[in-house]
Amino acid sequence: MNEERTVHELSGSLEDYLETVYHLVKKYRFARVRDIADDRGVKAASVTPALKRLSDLGLVEYEKREYVLLTAEGERQALRVVARHQVLLRFFRDFLQMPDATAEKEACAMEHSLSNEGMDRLVRFLEFVTLCPAGASDFLERFHGCARVQESVASCPHPCPTTDENLTPGGIPTMGLNKIRPGSQCSVVQVNASGAVRQRLLDLGLLPGVVVQVLRAAPGGDPIWIVVQGTEMALRRKEAEAVLVTASTGSGARNG
Amino acid sequence: MGSVELGRKVVKVALAGNPNCGKTSLFNALTGAHQNVGNYPGVTVEKREGTARFGDMVMELTDLPGLYSLSSFSPEERISQDVLLKREHDVVVVVVDSTLLKRSMVLLAQVMQMGANPVLCLNMADEAALSGQKLDLELMRGLLGFPVVETVGHRGGGVAGLVDAIRSAWENPPTKSRLVLGPELDKAVAAIRPMLLGLPWPEEVHDWVATRLLVGDRDLFGKVMDVKGGREAAAEAARQRGILESTTRMDAALFVTERYFGFVDGLLREVIIRAAREDARAVSHNIDSVLVHKVAGLPIFGAVMFLIFWATFSLGRFPMEWIESGFGMLGGWLSSLWPDGSDSALRSLVVDGVVGGVGGVIVFLPNIVILFAGLALLEDTGYMARAAFLMDRWMHRFGLHGKSFLPMLTGFGCTIPGIMATRTLENERDRLVTMLVLPLMSCGARLPIWMLLIPAFFPQAWQAPILWMVYMGGVLLAFILALVLRKTILSGEEAPFVMELPPYRVPTSRAVVFKMAERSWLYMRKAGTVILGISVIMWAITSYPKMEVTEPLLERCAGVSGCVEAEAAKYSIAGRIGLAVEPVLAPLGFDWKVATGMIGAFAAKEVFVAQMGIVYSITEGEEESGVLSQALGRDYSPLVGLSLMVFLLVGTPCMATVAVTRREAGSWKWALLQFFGLTALAYLLSLTIYQIGSLLM
Numbered sequence A: 001m002n003e004e005r006t007v008h009e010l011s012g013s014l015e016d017y018l019e020t021v022y023h024l025v026k027k028y029r030f031a032r033v034r035d036i037a038d039d040r041g042v043k044a045a046s047v048t049p050a051l052k053r054l055s056d057l058g059l060v061e062y063e064k065r066e067y068v069l070l071t072a073e074g075e076r077q078a079l080r081v082v083a084r085h086q087v088l089l090r091f092f093r094d095f096l097q098m099p100d101a102t103a104e105k106e107a108c109a110m111e112h113s114l115s116n117e118g119m120d121r122l123v124r125f126l127e128f129v130t131l132c133p134a135g136a137s138d139f140l141e142r143f144h145g146c147a148r149v150q151e152s153v154a155s156c157p158h159p160c161p162t163t164d165e166n167l168t169p170g171g172i173p174t175m176g177l178n179k180i181r182p183g184s185q186c187s188v189v190q191v192n193a194s195g196a197v198r199q200r201l202l203d204l205g206l207l208p209g210v211v212v213q214v215l216r217a218a219p220g221g222d223p224i225w226i227v228v229q230g231t232e233m234a235l236r237r238k239e240a241e242a243v244l245v246t247a248s249t250g251s252g253a254r255n256g
Numbered sequence B: 001m002g003s004v005e006l007g008r009k010v011v012k013v014a015l016a017g018n019p020n021c022g023k024t025s026l027f028n029a030l031t032g033a034h035q036n037v038g039n040y041p042g043v044t045v046e047k048r049e050g051t052a053r054f055g056d057m058v059m060e061l062t063d064l065p066g067l068y069s070l071s072s073f074s075p076e077e078r079i080s081q082d083v084l085l086k087r088e089h090d091v092v093v094v095v096v097d098s099t100l101l102k103r104s105m106v107l108l109a110q111v112m113q114m115g116a117n118p119v120l121c122l123n124m125a126d127e128a129a130l131s132g133q134k135l136d137l138e139l140m141r142g143l144l145g146f147p148v149v150e151t152v153g154h155r156g157g158g159v160a161g162l163v164d165a166i167r168s169a170w171e172n173p174p175t176k177s178r179l180v181l182g183p184e185l186d187k188a189v190a191a192i193r194p195m196l197l198g199l200p201w202p203e204e205v206h207d208w209v210a211t212r213l214l215v216g217d218r219d220l221f222g223k224v225m226d227v228k229g230g231r232e233a234a235a236e237a238a239r240q241r242g243i244l245e246s247t248t249r250m251d252a253a254l255f256v257t258e259r260y261f262g263f264v265d266g267l268l269r270e271v272i273i274r275a276a277r278e279d280a281r282a283v284s285h286n287i288d289s290v291l292v293h294k295v296a297g298l299p300i301f302g303a304v305m306f307l308i309f310w311a312t313f314s315l316g317r318f319p320m321e322w323i324e325s326g327f328g329m330l331g332g333w334l335s336s337l338w339p340d341g342s343d344s345a346l347r348s349l350v351v352d353g354v355v356g357g358v359g360g361v362i363v364f365l366p367n368i369v370i371l372f373a374g375l376a377l378l379e380d381t382g383y384m385a386r387a388a389f390l391m392d393r394w395m396h397r398f399g400l401h402g403k404s405f406l407p408m409l410t411g412f413g414c415t416i417p418g419i420m421a422t423r424t425l426e427n428e429r430d431r432l433v434t435m436l437v438l439p440l441m442s443c444g445a446r447l448p449i450w451m452l453l454i455p456a457f458f459p460q461a462w463q464a465p466i467l468w469m470v471y472m473g474g475v476l477l478a479f480i481l482a483l484v485l486r487k488t489i490l491s492g493e494e495a496p497f498v499m500e501l502p503p504y505r506v507p508t509s510r511a512v513v514f515k516m517a518e519r520s521w522l523y524m525r526k527a528g529t530v531i532l533g534i535s536v537i538m539w540a541i542t543s544y545p546k547m548e549v550t551e552p553l554l555e556r557c558a559g560v561s562g563c564v565e566a567e568a569a570k571y572s573i574a575g576r577i578g579l580a581v582e583p584v585l586a587p588l589g590f591d592w593k594v595a596t597g598m599i600g601a602f603a604a605k606e607v608f609v610a611q612m613g614i615v616y617s618i619t620e621g622e623e624e625s626g627v628l629s630q631a632l633g634r635d636y637s638p639l640v641g642l643s644l645m646v647f648l649l650v651g652t653p654c655m656a657t658v659a660v661t662r663r664e665a666g667s668w669k670w671a672l673l674q675f676f677g678l679t680a681l682a683y684l685l686s687l688t689i690y691q692i693g694s695l696l697m
Helices: A002-009 A012-028 A033-040 A044-056 A072-095 A100-111 A116-131 A136-146 A195-203 A237-241 B023-031 B075-085 B098-104 B106-113 B125-130 B137-144 B159-171 B183-196 B203-214 B218-226 B230-248 B252-271 B282-291 B297-315 B317-336 B345-362 B365-381 B383-396 B402-410 B415-424 B428-440 B444-457 B460-487 B509-528 B530-543 B551-556 B563-571 B573-588 B592-603 B607-615 B624-635 B638-650 B655-665 B668-696
Strands: A067-070 A185-191 A211-217 A224-228 A231-235 A243-246 B003-005 B008-017 B035-039 B046-054 B057-063 B091-097 B118-123 B148-150 B272-274 B498-500
Touching: A012 A033, A012 A044, A012 A067, A012 A072, A033 A044, A067 A072, A072 A100, A072 A116, A185 A195, A195 B252, A195 B498, A224 A237, A231 A237, A231 B383, A237 A243, B008 B023, B008 B075, B008 B106, B008 B159, B023 B035, B023 B046, B023 B057, B023 B118, B023 B159, B023 B509, B057 B159, B075 B203, B075 B218, B091 B098, B091 B106, B091 B159, B098 B106, B098 B118, B098 B125, B098 B252, B106 B118, B106 B203, B106 B252, B118 B125, B118 B159, B137 B148, B137 B252, B148 B159, B183 B203, B183 B230, B183 B252, B203 B218, B203 B230, B203 B252, B218 B230, B230 B252, B252 B272, B282 B297, B282 B383, B297 B317, B297 B365, B297 B383, B317 B345, B317 B365, B345 B530, B365 B383, B365 B402, B365 B415, B365 B509, B383 B402, B383 B498, B402 B415, B402 B428, B402 B460, B415 B428, B415 B509, B415 B655, B428 B460, B428 B655, B428 B668, B444 B460, B444 B607, B444 B624, B444 B638, B460 B638, B530 B573, B530 B592, B530 B655, B551 B563, B563 B573, B563 B592, B563 B607, B573 B592, B573 B638, B573 B668, B592 B607, B592 B638, B607 B624, B638 B668, B655 B668
Parallel strands: B008 B057, B008 B091, B091 B118, B118 B148
Antiparallel strands: A185 A211, A185 A243, A211 A224, A224 A231, A231 B498, B003 B008, B035 B046, B046 B057
């Protein structure tokens, strides 16, 4: 378990340096202090102590002033770091569907803090999800259907939990459209319905920011009759409940 | 583009538009009677096609089902998307309601994104002008880059201009799309587009396909995944969706819809010279404050319904009598072509089989014409949507839709027009559930059966309550069955009740007559084809094989009137089938006579009475039902009577019902399910009643 200790001795910043050296060596066959500094966005002066430390650990050859090469052990360690980075990047980008730049940042932040065991487990899990033929890929697809920002979506078989029921991200108090008294107005904050209902509501102009007027309810209270951007439509209370509105029709509201 | 046929240019045109935008009126104004109405294969969605000639141009028109957008959530949307993706049409006319420009032009944006060659048709221009709205059409044409015309579809106004616009669009298709949906979407679409090369869609629709993949259109995803190279495209779309959603902080479906609205908003801001007055719908609102009033709304609806049914069945009675006597005379005249006393098989086929069978169906035509005129009026004025609004709460509890109420009520008159009236339902599942349970509403043809059976088995005082229970029992069963169907074979995502409530409009006689004539014609055509065929079969199995009238038989029958006929009935195929199924029906308390009557009931419910008359040797003129009633009361216990009534109420929908369900549901599957499902249910119910009843007695 000697190697493990070696790895642990490497601080996050040293790992980053090792990784940078690895990439530069891959690209140019050697790394220069100036390139390392550029790549990491630091001054050349701060690179030197790090390289010295790596050299002390026997991971890089830092003989001449300018050129840095990886030792065999250094390359092995670097490969580990790079591989971790790739796995984490894949996890954030492909599994969690984050945009490239954000995924890269998250991967960088996480790669140093994971223990070898944690990393190992994660890799095994990701391999399982990717390779296990039955069920797993389906589960991932379904997850992708659900893991959407703000609102639940068409491809999600069950409506997904969204933000706090009574608070929108902006902190405005909201309620279901079903709670609005006939004869009054409100403005749409979020359409929480899913699938066909949601698309139909959107198509009819029930978009966030739009003013909705509740005209009346049918005898017995259900369905309700609303006006949205000039279109009059009937909506069951159940569907209306999924439309979050705010009673204020103030500044942000958009009138049809 | 287009082909040339005998020196004429053939232009394929599709009409697309929101429900209630007057698209079908325009279609009718363009094609007149040259149209063909059917169903898209396997679904209940109506397929309407027609041709029209204008000078050297022959237009082949397709009227797409009414839709709000081209997503694929409803069968209507899916079908329209599929049709447009094939790009078979040279021109796509987008019909919009000029009084609701903003919402209805979203569809135009989508058609533009599909790379179609569009013409924008601003329908109901008269109403918009009346509301004070004024548009700069010239500017609109310039901004959009294709023809824009105003029409008044239900009066046929502006049709000539529309034809010219179609011609000009066909001759000069727009060179590039003026659709602007913003950089975020463009970027995502641009990233997905290259992955679509090699997939089976023409390049013109790639923007559209990419956008639909981006918003996660399930139908299109399925199609993409099935083709080679599709997985990569889907994966890229999923990735782009992630990027789009995190950069815009909105989910893709919402973002894309907002972009369409944004484009329409921008366009309208430019071209609206004067906006409609705020109170443009004031008249409609005033009417609504009475017609959908919290308290008065339901009684008014009840009164309207009553009026329509009263008209249907009381005004319809006179022409019905004429038709009946007409067919009687026709039968008499036809049979006089043969020498007196002839037992020619052909005469019997023509007179009893064809004239009798088809006449029995056509006799309902007056009912159907009046009823459909009434329904067309309700639909075209906009009251139908209000009725659904009023009734939905009660219907919904049983998994039905507010609009199911009307067809079901119609079913009390006759199941056939009821099933045909399910067309007013937008959603396929709602339509199927309503259609499948409709035969449980005790139709007018079953009334003679109740009039025969109830006095046969029940004392005077009980008769009215029993009749009421028969009707209510049917309704109750229909609702329970609807609920069961919803929970089982027709389960799945509940159909949304998001129904547009169009303003009240004065219907034009032209539109109402057209609708009425069309549906009546569909009914007539059915009578002339399937029902004719089944009538002949029914005739054959009740008359063949012929029994030889022998001496011993005559002796046995001496003095008993109709006895020979009864023996002949037993000898016929129908009689033999009755005898054959007797063991199956015995646990319900039925014998072969009842079974034979039921075969008659399949032809038409009221034939049961006639058939029982034959097997009971009751000849006409002998106060038919009175004598027959007594005979039945003598032969069977009231328990058998009850079991029989339940069976006739629930089981074996008549042949016309089966044929119409097959037509309206678009496949035999549903018609057969309805027939055998209801019959099985009837069997179980009658079995339970008879067996438990027998134990108790």
